[in-house]
Amino acid sequence: MTHDAAARLAAFLDELEGARRGRAVTLVVVTKRHPASLVRELAEAGHRDFGESRHPESRDKAAELADLDLTWHFVGQLQRNKARQVASYAHVLHSIDATSLVDALEGGEPGHERPVRDALVQVNLTDDPQRGGVDPAGLDALAERVAASAALRLRGVMAVAPLGEEPARAFERLARLAERVRAIDPDAGWISAGMSGDWREALEHGATHLRIGTAITGNRPPGL
Numbered sequence: 691m692t693h694d695a696a697a698r699l700a701a702f703l704d705e706l707e708g709a710r711r712g713r714a715v716t717l718v719v720v721t722k723r724h725p726a727s728l729v730r731e732l733a734e735a736g737h738r739d740f741g742e743s744r745h746p747e748s749r750d751k752a753a754e755l756a757d758l759d760l761t762w763h764f765v766g767q768l769q770r771n772k773a774r775q776v777a778s779y780a781h782v783l784h785s786i787d788a789t790s791l792v793d794a795l796e797g798g799e800p801g802h803e804r805p806v807r808d809a810l811v812q813v814n815l816t817d818d819p820q821r822g823g824v825d826p827a828g829l830d831a832l833a834e835r836v837a838a839s840a841a842l843r844l845r846g847v848m849a850v851a852p853l854g855e856e857p858a859r860a861f862e863r864l865a866r867l868a869e870r871v872r873a874i875d876p877d878a879g880w881i882s883a884g885m886s887g888d889w890r891e892a893l894e895h896g897a898t899h900l901r902i903g904t905a906i907t908g909n910r911p912p913g914l
């Protein structure tokens with residue numbers, strides 16, 4: 691089983707090579723609910739960027755694989771009271787969706803050295819305010835808040851395509867929102883979009899970071 695993951699990674703990288711048309715794309719392999727041994731196998735195959743969505747599972751995996759010098763991307767919903775813990779091991783935070791999270795990330799004992807983390811503002815592309823991500827109307831204010839933070843480096847935007855809508859249409863909207871964020875900081879040009887089922891559409895609309903789980907890892911074991 692895990693043996694197959696390295697083969698699926700190689701096959702995916704081949705497909706991506708054909709689709710990316712010379713653009714630089716970061717492949718984040720999302721390994722939530724899979725054991726650390728699967729991450730280790732993909733790392734041995736040469737992969738470095740991995741995504742996780744739940745603390746403390748993500749913390750435990752990062753600790754177990756600390757010898758590998760991996761780049762960890764936190765792609766799940768961030769809770770305010772866990773945010774600083776997550777930022778202690780996750781190098782890239784894809785899901786900043788409230789100023790309260792930025793406040794929390796800036797907190798802590800004065801004089802305590804903290805790494806500055808790359809941050810993406812997650813945008814809610816649905817009409818349902820319960821879903822993760824900031825409403826597009828609040829995007830600029832939140833991006834400005836992140837850009838001004840000493841705890842974070844504003845890098846761009848992240849989104850999940852809504853169910854029940856053509857992903858291409860949603861990613862087109864995201865590309866326009868990404869332009870607004872890039873106007874705030876020219877270094878904030880990352881677009882984290884595209885999962886196993888819609889990564890080609892995301893790539894067509896400018897995704898710089900794909901978050902791919904099942905297409906590479908196989909089905910996830912049942913979770914909580």
Ligand SMILES: *Cc1c(COP(=O)(O)O)cnc(C)c1O
Nearest residue numbers: 720743765885886901902903904
């Ligand atoms: C699980 C997850 C993914 C990967 O999804 P797949 O459909 O398995 O590729 C991508 N992004 C987020 C935010 C996730 O939670």
